[in-house]
Amino acid sequence: MSVIDLVPYDEALASYDPVMGLEVHVELGTATKMFCGCSTELGAEPNSQVCPTCLGLPGSLPVVNAIGVESAIKIGLALNCEIAEWCRFARKNYFYPDMPKNFQTSQYDEPIAFNGYLDVTLEDGEVFRVQIERAHMEEDTGKSSHIGGATGRIHGASHSLLDYNRAGIPLIEIVTKPIEGAGSRAPEVAKAYVAELREVIKALGVSEARMDKGQMRCDVNLSLRPHGREQFGTRSETKNVNSLRSVERAARFEIRRHAAVLNDGGSIVQETRHFHEEDGSTTAGRIKDNAEDYRYFPEPDLVPVAPSREWVDELRAALPEMPRVRRDRLQAEWGISDQEMQSALNAGAIEPILDTIAAGAPADQARKWWMGEIARRANESGSELGAQPITPAQVARVCALVAEGALNDKLARQVIEGVLDGEGDPDQVVAKRGLAVVSDDSALRTAVDEAIAANPGIADKIRDGKLAAAGALVGAVMKATRGQADAARVKELILERLS
Incomplete structure (x- = not known):
């Protein structure tokens, strides 16, 4: 569908309520990967920071990164989540060339943090509460580069290059509950939520959260439902949106696109979509799988994670000042x-x-x-x-x-x-x-005398006690000195001359 087919935004909101779900992936700033000792440093030669574990070679066994677990707990606490007393990893099975194991080690029905919220402030000061479904640990994929095409995507490319340095880098995926009730402000809520979340992550020190470097990426899930209906519509998922402005634009575009499809009697396809920065549009990617299509099952090579309550309490007590609290303090100061x-x-x-x-x-x-x-x-x-x-x-x-x-x-x-x-x-x-203030009294006196001589009527008013008229002479001196005179000193000299 082209941009010209879109329904005007206000018209779309007149007929439908938007429902959003935001999935934010945060790349942790650990020194090593989530399940092996390979370096996470950026800029290394392709495929130079890999080992049998992150390449998924037979016989290799993963070991959980303790700092990754600690970072996940900190994020969960900062988002007002409950922290699981016992959780475990699962295998998420799907084929991608940049998934060397042919599955992703993630968490499914037993995340480390769940049932939280984050309050966000909109541009006019309104506070909107976004409910958090879960925050879970997983690993990143490798990076594919498609060569020879016009768009940089696989369609039309002559060949692809794979770099597995990123495979296995620790991720925390933060998933909201369905965001309802935002109405026309849904795109603004999405942007404000990601912005506030980024500030929280940076305050915790667990990631630089640089969206331009892929350290924080947002998937924007969106559906529309006719006013008065409770059942959610079919959703689309715009993947890997990497700036705050783009999050807002992606949500706004999808609202208009969904409305156009529905108004024409069509059906929304549950699919992933690509966001295009140049015009704010999205295009179809692949049909979106449901959870059961990934054939989750518990990871047999990793023991469950059971953070003690004492450790969780220690981490809670050591949390830094959160951005909202900090802003309130600064405002008062x-x-x-x-x-x-x-x-x-x-x-x-x-x-x-x-x-x-x-x-x-x-x-x-x-x-x-x-x-x-x-x-x-x-x-x-x-x-x-x-x-x-x-x-x-x-x-x-x-x-x-x-x-x-x-x-x-x-x-x-x-x-x-x-x-x-x-x-x-x-x-x-x-x-x-040559912008320094002219504060030399001899130069200023000369400029003052010239201003008085050029404005005798104003000078007479000042002599008669109308001191407010001095402002006009100050202005004349400032003009003559190209604004470089000390205005306060100029006024003093004028009053001295005319008193």
Whole structure:
């Protein structure tokens, strides 16, 4: 189905309720793989970090990575899950060229963590609770590269290359319960959930959760049902979506596509779909299997995992401050409103602001520049705030120059502009552009005398006691000095001259 066949979004929501299920795979940051001692370091030569176990060779036996289990428990606790007293691994059987064992070691009906929730904040401040079905341990597959085709996919390729370095890397799969009741905000809820989950994972320190590097991937399951009906519709599963924006776009596209199929009297096919970043569309992949098609059975080569309650309690007590709690604390410390905090969160400014404060800047000044000039440039370029070519240390230096009186706000904006344009560090930009504040009294007195001489009527008002009129003369001096005068000192000199 082409994009032009899609039903308008509002029209789709007028007839149907969207139901979502989000499956997020998190690649753990362990030093070794889940069931063997092979390195997980990125960038190695293809097939150089493999052994008989992760290649599935006969006679090899897996051993569970203890740090992987610990990380799974931490994630479960952070997501308000119950932690199983006893669980085990299973074999998930299906054929893929990048599955060297011809099965994936995963967990099925006995996950390590289950029955949790995560509260997420939408852009207008509304809080939506997403229920968590389970978080379970498994291993990643290898990587296939399809060569010779136009799309990089297997269709049309002349041959494929397989790299098994990634096979066996520890994964935690976090599965939501059906997300209902979001209505038109379903895509926004999906994006907010993945964003909050990413922050939780990063706070725990169990993964960098870099979506652009495949360390965190989201499968977006979506179905529609007519208003008033309780039974879920047939779902599609858009696989391996790797950015927050793409999660939202994939959900929105599938809502429109499902509505178009249903309105035409067609049936939704239960299938996996590929997301296309360039236009936000999805295309069919393969028919989606049900759980029974994978022929799960308990993994005979691994003993069950039975974390003691004492260990679980120790891990719970050692959990770091969670992102939502941290944001509430920072809001109170910074003395800002809910709306201001939400704006900083939506802009991705929290970490840059904190890093700028750590580099010595006052909190209000750090917020001012990240949420002002730098955010404006990010919006103009359509890029992330944290991706701008300026560091928190450089922003802190600009704040210091303002505090020292070497810059005023107008000049500071020009300095930040210069840093963003690649002209060097703040001090280099100041020197190259000649932006330092003019604070020498002799130069300022000359500029003040010229402004008074050019504006005798305003000068007379000030002599008559109308001190507010001094603002016009300050403006004239600032214009004459290209905004480089110390405005406060200029006003003092004007009042001295005319008192």
